[in-house]
Amino acid sequence: MDRLTAFFSGQLSPRGRLLMVAATLAILPSIVLPTWTISLRAPQYPDGLELRIYPNTVAGDVREVNLLNHYIGMHEIEPDEFPEFRFIPFFILRFFGFALITALAARMPLAVLGWMDFVLFGVVMLYTMQHWLFEYGHNLSPDAPLNIEPFTPSLIGPTSVGQFSVSSWPASGAVLMGVAGLIGPIIALYEWRRMRGGTAAT
Amino acid sequence: MVARRQVGLLVLAAALAVAGAVALESCAGRGGTADVGAIARERGLTDADIVAAVKTYQPTGRLDEYLMFSSGGHGGQVLVIGIPSMRLLKVIAAFTPEPWQGYATGADEHREMMRRARVAGHDITWGDTHHPALSETDADYDGQFLFIGDKANPRIAVIDLRDFETKQLVANPNMGTDHGAAFVTPNTEYVIESSQYAVPLWNEYADVDRYQQEYRGLVTFWKFDRQRGRVDEAASFSIELPPYWQDLADAGKGPSAGWAFINSFNGEMATGGIESRKPAFEAGASQNDMDYLHILNWQKAAQVAATPGRARMQRGQRVIPLRTAVDEGLLFLAPEPKSPHGADVTPDGRRIVVGGKLDPHVTVYAFEKIKQATEQRAFTGNDAFGVPILDFNAVIDGQLEVGLGPLHTQFDGEGNAFTSVFLDTKVVKWSVEPLQVLDEIGVHYNVGHIAVAEGDTKSPDGKYLVSLNKWAIDRFSPVGPLHPQNFQLIDLTGEKMQLLYDMPIGVGEPHYAQIIKADKLNPQLVYPVGTSPGTMAQARDAVAGGQERIERRGNEVHVYMTAIRSHFNPEHIRVRQGERVVIHITNIEQAREATHGFAIAKYNINLSLEPGESQTASFVADQAGVFPFYCTEFCSALHLEMAGYLLVEPRG
Numbered sequence: 001m002d003r004l005t006a007f008f009s010g011q012l013s014p015r016g017r018l019l020m021v022a023a024t025l026a027i028l029p030s031i032v033l034p035t036w037t038i039s040l041r042a043p044q045y046p047d048g049l050e051l052r053i054y055p056n057t058v059a060g061d062v063r064e065v066n067l068l069n070h071y072i073g074m075h076e077i078e079p080d081e082f083p084e085f086r087f088i089p090f091f092i093l094r095f096f097g098f099a100l101i102t103a104l105a106a107r108m109p110l111a112v113l114g115w116m117d118f119v120l121f122g123v124v125m126l127y128t129m130q131h132w133l134f135e136y137g138h139n140l141s142p143d144a145p146l147n148i149e150p151f152t153p154s155l156i157g158p159t160s161v162g163q164f165s166v167s168s169w170p171a172s173g174a175v176l177m178g179v180a181g182l183i184g185p186i187i188a189l190y191e192w193r194r195m196r197g198g199t200a201a202t
Numbered sequence: 203m204v205a206r207r208q209v210g211l212l213v214l215a216a217a218l219a220v221a222g223a224v225a226l227e228s229c230a231g232r233g234g235t236a237d238v239g240a241i242a243r244e245r246g247l248t249d250a251d252i253v254a255a256v257k258t259y260q261p262t263g264r265l266d267e268y269l270m271f272s273s274g275g276h277g278g279q280v281l282v283i284g285i286p287s288m289r290l291l292k293v294i295a296a297f298t299p300e301p302w303q304g305y306a307t308g309a310d311e312h313r314e315m316m317r318r319a320r321v322a323g324h325d326i327t328w329g330d331t332h333h334p335a336l337s338e339t340d341a342d343y344d345g346q347f348l349f350i351g352d353k354a355n356p357r358i359a360v361i362d363l364r365d366f367e368t369k370q371l372v373a374n375p376n377m378g379t380d381h382g383a384a385f386v387t388p389n390t391e392y393v394i395e396s397s398q399y400a401v402p403l404w405n406e407y408a409d410v411d412r413y414q415q416e417y418r419g420l421v422t423f424w425k426f427d428r429q430r431g432r433v434d435e436a437a438s439f440s441i442e443l444p445p446y447w448q449d450l451a452d453a454g455k456g457p458s459a460g461w462a463f464i465n466s467f468n469g470e471m472a473t474g475g476i477e478s479r480k481p482a483f484e485a486g487a488s489q490n491d492m493d494y495l496h497i498l499n500w501q502k503a504a505q506v507a508a509t510p511g512r513a514r515m516q517r518g519q520r521v522i523p524l525r526t527a528v529d530e531g532l533l534f535l536a537p538e539p540k541s542p543h544g545a546d547v548t549p550d551g552r553r554i555v556v557g558g559k560l561d562p563h564v565t566v567y568a569f570e571k572i573k574q575a576t577e578q579r580a581f582t583g584n585d586a587f588g589v590p591i592l593d594f595n596a597v598i599d600g601q602l603e604v605g606l607g608p609l610h611t612q613f614d615g616e617g618n619a620f621t622s623v624f625l626d627t628k629v630v631k632w633s634v635e636p637l638q639v640l641d642e643i644g645v646h647y648n649v650g651h652i653a654v655a656e657g658d659t660k661s662p663d664g665k666y667l668v669s670l671n672k673w674a675i676d677r678f679s680p681v682g683p684l685h686p687q688n689f690q691l692i693d694l695t696g697e698k699m700q701l702l703y704d705m706p707i708g709v710g711e712p713h714y715a716q717i718i719k720a721d722k723l724n725p726q727l728v729y730p731v732g733t734s735p736g737t738m739a740q741a742r743d744a745v746a747g748g749q750e751r752i753e754r755r756g757n758e759v760h761v762y763m764t765a766i767r768s769h770f771n772p773e774h775i776r777v778r779q780g781e782r783v784v785i786h787i788t789n790i791e792q793a794r795e796a797t798h799g800f801a802i803a804k805y806n807i808n809l810s811l812e813p814g815e816s817q818t819a820s821f822v823a824d825q826a827g828v829f830p831f832y833c834t835e836f837c838s839a840l841h842l843e844m845a846g847y848l849l850v851e852p853r854g
Contacts, residue, residue: 064793067767071840145768145840 006195012106012187013194019187020103020111026180027096031055031089033173036129038153040065042164051077052171053129055088072162073144074136084128091121092177099180108191115184122181130155254702257693260287268655270668270717271334271348272689277710278329280350280361285655285666285717288691288705296359296368297329297352304799304810305368308819311736319371321355330354333384333450333714337428341388341455341551341660345722347431349393351383358384358395358424362431364726365812367735372433375517376403376440377420382451388459388660392423392500393433396464400445404516413473414586418524419443421451421464423500431738435519439507441532442524444587445471446494447487450544450610453500455660456551458569460501463554467541469493488560492537492594494585495545495556497572503532528588534576535585537594538565544610544651548619548634549660553599555634557608557621563601564608564621566637571597602637604630609650610714612657614664614694620657622649622669629669629692631699643699645690648672653715654694663719667692667699670712678706687711727794729814741816743786763787765798765811765833768840775846779826779853788816799834802848808834826852 012020034052040061041048049061049068057079066076079085095118102110130152138150146162153159158167170178242252260266266284269291274281278298282291295305299312306312306327316325329352337347348361356377360370374380374395382396400417402408408416425437446466454461472486480486506522507513512530513520527533539561546555554567575581575597581590607624614620618640621630627648631641651670655663674688686706693700729735732744745762750771753760759777763770763785770787777783789798789811800817801808804825809817833844 067791067793071768145843 003195007192008108008112010108010191010195012102012108012111013191015194016111016187016191017103017106019183019190020099023180023183024096024099024103026176026183027092027099030173030176030180031092031096033176034059034171035173035177036168037171038166038168040164040166042162044163055092055173056085058082068164071144072146072148073141075139075141077136082132084125088125095121095180111184111187115181118181118184122177126155250700254693254700258286258288258691258703260284260289265720267720268663268666268717269720269723270653270715271336272653272670272707272712272715273331273334273350274709275332275711275713276328276330276354278331278352279710280331280334280348281707281709281712282366283689283705283715284720285668286691286702288689288703290705292366293709294361294366294368296331296350296361297326297355297357297371299327301808302810303367304808304817307809308802308807308821309809310818310820311734315368315371315736319357319373321357321373321375326355326357328354329357329359331359331710331713332381334716335384335386335393336716336718337390337426338386338659339389341459343656343659343716343718343722344390345718345724346428347390347426349384349386349426351380351395353379353381353383353398356380356383356395356397358393358433360426360431360433362738363723364738365729365735366725369736370432372424372435374420374422374519376519376521377401377422381449382421382464385451385453385462386426387423387453387462387500388455390426390428392438392504393426394421394423394451394453394462394500396421396448396451397443398447398449400447403442403521410473410475413445414471417445419445419448419466420521421448421462421496421498422519423504439504439513439520439522441498441503441522441527443496443533444494444524444585444589448496449542452545452547452554452658454547454551454554454569458547458551458554460499461569462498462500463545463547464496464498465493465538465542465545465556466496467493467543467559488541491540491561493539493541494535494591495538495542495554495567497534497536497576497592499532502530503527506530506532524587524589528590531576533589534572534592535589536567536572536592536597539563544608546611546613546658549613549615549662551660553634555611555619555621557611559607559609559624562603562606562608564604564611564619564632565601566599566634567597568599571599600637602632602639604632604639605642610652612652612654612667613662614654614657615662616664618664620652620654620667620694622652624648624650627671629667629699631694641697641699643692643701645669645671645692645701646673646677646688646704647675651714653717655717656719658716664694666717667694668715668717670715672711674704674706677704681708728792728796729812731790731792731814732788732816733814734816735812741786741788741818743818744816745786745788745790747790758782758784761785761787765789765800765844766791767796767798767838768833768844770800770831770833770844770846773846774849775831776849776851777823778851779823781823782820783823783848784818784820786816786818787811789813796837797835798837798844800831801834802831803829805829805848810835823848823850826850 036053038051052060098114134152137152268285270283272281280294299306301307331350334350336343356374358372362369377397378401379398380395381398385394397420402416403418422440425434427434447468448464448466451464468487470489474483476482513522538556539558541560542556543559544557556565575592582593605623605626609622611621628644632639649669653668655665669690671688686708689705691703732740734741751762791813797812829848
């Protein structure tokens, strides 16, 4: 028990701090990189269509996807209508700042707090995306030219809608954030083993 | 019926299988399941046929290596054809209204363009396109613009290759007809248009009795403003020519840059009159063994035209009088046999080849010798108009007998020339140095012009030749007395020329064509939203999504409309009989190929709105009633639902 207390209130080793710096470097570019990609394929779109979700907007073939969606009465994708886009970049910036301070201060409690915060954010964001996908797939106008069964596009992996096969995957930004998130347990494991090794030595 | 269809399908399947299987076999080792030999035997195909099929067949999705721009003859259009597949890719409307492209079928900008190209007080709704000319930079195609002449109503069309659409029609006020149009100078400084049948130049009317005194030929150098993509009529100039019937033109390049060459027939200045027992033109104009190759120094002429007092304004055009052209050394004549067709400058710009038409030779002129003779003023005399005549034997490199009726010559990149021979209905391959015939191939039938890949530039590709045959006779299934013409693709890669493919042309009677490497073209696939193709800029009345409205201004009803899959907005247009309806319509799509048509029933209006395009169509709602409007381009699954009503309330 003492050991756990010691671990959680301890200092980060130089290597741990270096890993922390690596985490900051992974987090920072994800502000400008696409987080998620939804690609659509159909016979008459040989090059396919793509939606790229960034921390602050949706880009890519939004116009064409909206145009197609209107046939099934799907609500138009309008980046300004997502409140999330207004604060996600600041959250990422905050995580970056927190990780940086942690690296400088080299305090384990900060690292643990920051990591939990980060993971919670990730989970909430995934939930939010899932929520929007459900909303869009279910909030279909009854006046639409084509009536289809409400559906929920997959958050990860393929879904089939009409002649389209829709495929949704994390993009570079999410991958980097995932890497940053994984660095947490790696630091913990490293520091834990270092502490145990140290105790054994004394 | 069913049986016949099945046979048809079998034949088609067999044809595809032959091509496919041979292609497979050539992919070393991968055996196809179809027995190519059996199919070929069944269809009666020779080995050469199979090779030809394999050399031209394009599997789905594979793009052609070259694009050919061909005149559409008196269809008044330009044809775009892929090579080697010989697939027709597009018909570009130039002088003739064409509803699919929404060309001059209701759009205000086309009405205005056609209005500016009226000639002799007439609305002209057709043209006789003869010679397309791709724009050049340093004597090589640059893929930016295409020009084509209208022989019947002497005009030039300017086509922008950013969207393959006609942007300008320029009418020549001083010609009766043209023929040597269009040809461009090495950097497209000028577009050359030369006349064919001489008409009175300085006076409006003169009887044909006063032919030699009053009738004149003319060559116009239209100044091309590349930045604006338009001919600048005010900066253009013309040169008065003797009343021979000038024919084809070509601009010099390399050492002959700055010069232009135009051949002619009717050096006899025959005036016809068969009805009065005078010799018909066909006889009267074919008496002499020699006509005149016109040699023009256009670079110097441009300076002369710009010098105040040297050119005369005639019908709004600067014309250098013949007398001045002679005095300034702008024009020389060299004898050429006999009623020729085609004056073609070699890729290195050092020689000019003239096909003799009524003489079995091609005559090769050396520009070096021409230049020397003009500088030393070594003339054998003057013609009736004082134009100096060069000594034929002093300016030619030689003559080569190629057959009966040599017309037009193109080149490959290896010092060879190819000449169409009309009466013998063949194409002859010969080397320029030494002058000798290398090969010939029969074509079907009556070849006019030929086109070799980039064959009139400074660096021809060779590889393919297309023979533009005037007659097809028995080559295709009979379709009534008016036959299609026959474009024959010929392979130039081997020692012997080989016929690869026959392409029927059922939309006009093409004359000349040019073949450009496809990768030199980079057309837009959609317009930025709100683009007016006429200006290639944002249309003044472009409508954004959500801005649709109807505004009344006095007697005018302005409809600001959008088109997007699969609706127009607004869908109801209510006007009163007699009101002027102005429809500003923008296709607000950005998806490739999401084109919408806009047709109003019974009002003779059809627009083609390519993605992003904005057009205005105005008309007087003179007929009361209810007129559906709808999308004419099958745009989507709900295309038929893309419609609306024009409601014209009867006058109270």
